[in-house]
Amino acid sequence: MAVVFKKPESMTDKTTIYCPGCNHGTIHRIVGEVLDELELRESTIGVAPVGCSVLLYEYFKTDIVEAPHGRAPALATGIKRVRPENTVFCYQGDGDLASIGMAEIMHAANRGEMITVIFVNNANYGMTGGQMAPTTLPGQRTTTTPEGRDVGYHGAPFRMAEIMAGLDPVVYSARVSVSAPGKINKTKKAIKKAFENQKNNTGFSFVEVLSSCPTNWGMTPLQGIEFVKNEMEGYYPLGEFKGGNK
């Protein structure tokens, strides 16, 4: 019997520990497929964040180093500068990248580091139990915005893909979603482009993926997907903001 669907070579056989309906698993798989297709696995060093995806080394058959909360782009800078022959990617959540690690991502991007950043935006801190993130939507309830995020009081969400696109040295910045099969295909194209750029030494590439966190949103997996579609994609427009194939 012909095998029509199998795990990417770049991934281990381990079962992920993500919650039902969490999109981290889907996004992992896309990264794995892209590493396979571009034949990058053997040269790759991934940088894991602090957050739900901290256990990256359990799931990827690449080398992995674990960064302190938010510092992944600094580690990636160090790696790529002394080992330019390696493929280096960061995989970061919104708390990791847009809050504690805001300085590190801005400066790595603005130096034009030859790395690929996968930014998983689930509009809250998943691992620590659903607190407000810099990406929490206006009005969204979290454990630290019990009445909903009030922009006048808590500040406004960051649109990271647009911010990255505004920096001169960034060669690619896109926002994608995995809330429907067609969007998953686009996500794969974006992530592939982000790794291709590194393979071709083009420059710093950034892909923001809107992602569901049903556990902390207090939703079923299906409701979570609906929230991404109806609420998140409304506030965070999908698209290629820099370096897309026009």
Added chain:
Amino acid sequence: MSNKVLMKGNEAIAEASIRAGLEGYFGYPITPQNEFTAYMSDHMPRRGRAFVQAESEVAAINMVYGASATGARVMTSSSSPGVALMQEGFSYMCGAEVPAVVVNIMRGGPGLGNIGPSQGDYNQATRGGGNGDYRFIVYAPSTVQEAVDLTYEAFDVSDRYRNPVLILGDGALGQMAEPVVLPEDREPGRKEDEGWELTGPKDRDPRAVMSLRLAEGGLKKHNWDLAEKFERIAENETRYELTGEDYDTLVVSFGTAARVAKSSLRAVKEKGEKVELFRPITVSPFPYKQLAEAASKAKKVLVAEMNLGQMLFDVKVAVEGRVPVEFIGSPGGESFTPEEIEEKILSMK
């Protein structure tokens, strides 16, 4: 470059690091170590090696962490408030067991303090400062030549134990120019694969460098292993200097303070006093055993430090109350004069 040159401490330590085969330097400006970063910005790229002026000390040490996880020889340098910001990275690097060399050219604290030479970071250097049970190997050179030699060796020691090494100097050492003999120039480049470095998993299983230890009992075992490693370090790497065998008074001092103390010993000896200097060269691991033995032959001990008495605690632990221990301190980015130490020794009878 001829081998004997007149060089500022900061530049000499930087050159020694490059000669040790440095592959990457990542740093952020702060006085009084700015010549260090400037030297690296000039010499590293010229030799085709990595230099990044980081956006902060937090980023700098994490660049070091990432680069060292690939098995590269890398370093950073800073001064007190900057080193305070690096403590997060230190803790992770010790937990993940990666090598690196860090230089702290201390200035006066707390806070912004001033840029004068100080030893106010002794506790920070020897006790950690980052979270968790970890220890650093800390060398406290007292001359530019010693700083050059220790820095050069520090890379090997750091690699051997996969533990960061700190060179603890101060503004005086960093700014002072002295004639130095520079060590031989070694080729940079990856050492042999030791089985832990991240190089991309070609022809081998994937590897992880991390400090997370989730499995039950895993962290406990890891911490005991780290403690055992530090015991081995203490056994093999502890260094000190004892200037003579015949003394009533033993002065204990490190770094620049020891240098000042040394000049006062001569004057005191001329006045008929029997006094010698015990100088820890590694302040971590601290030479407890060696100091205990040396102090047991003394009638009294004087600790001289450019702070309010931080090493004093370690000296008291070593001496265990067998002889009286007195203290002369000078905090606030200032050194004492040889005369002040002389007076103190003479007043101790």
